[in-house]
Amino acid sequence: MPDKTRYSDEELGEFRLLIQEKIALATREYDEIMDILMNKDSNDVNDEMPTYKALEEGSSAHTKEELTNMGARQLKFIQGLKAALVRIENKTYGVCRVTGKLIPKERLRAVPHATTSIEGKMMEQQRKG
Structure with a gap:
């Protein structure tokens, strides 16, 4: 029996369901990240103390940068x-x-968006050198 050249329609259907579930979960996570970045869940209570504000600005900028990076990775x-x-x-x-x-x-199943096998990935890395 020769090697299969593609997955059957039934197998593709199983992968489609898996991917759709992952998209739904990833989209929810992305939306949560964006909500945090845009302060949608904020209580709208502003602390007006300048000392507190100055201490928080560095931490806030770092957190926003991390969230932005997480959002970009999730979108990709x-x-x-x-x-x-x-x-x-x-x-x-x-x-x-x-x-x-x-x-x-x-x-x-582990990496549903994969376009290369482990063998193919190793071949690519060897070419790059």
């Missing part, structure tokens, strides 16, 4: 998952873009 993750859904529709999902072989299901 969501975009990767949405691209995976396009590959499912095109029936190219799960095919390593380096080797052309199927990416193992275990890897796709």
Whole structure:
């Protein structure tokens, strides 16, 4: 029996559900990060003491930077998952873009937006040097 060149429609359907669940969760997390950044859950109680304000500004800037970075990573993750859904529709999902072989299901369950197998990733790293 020759090696499979793509996942079956049933298998793709299973991956689609997994990815849709991950998108929903990641979107909720992204929205929470954005709500915090925009102070949507704030009590609107401003501390007017200048000493307190000065001490908090450095910490606040650092926290906002971390949240901004987290939001950017989460958005990139969501975009990767949405691209995976396009590959499912095109029936190219799960095919390593380096080797052309199927990416193992275990890897796709762990990293559903993966476009390379471990073998393909190692080959890319060797080329880069």
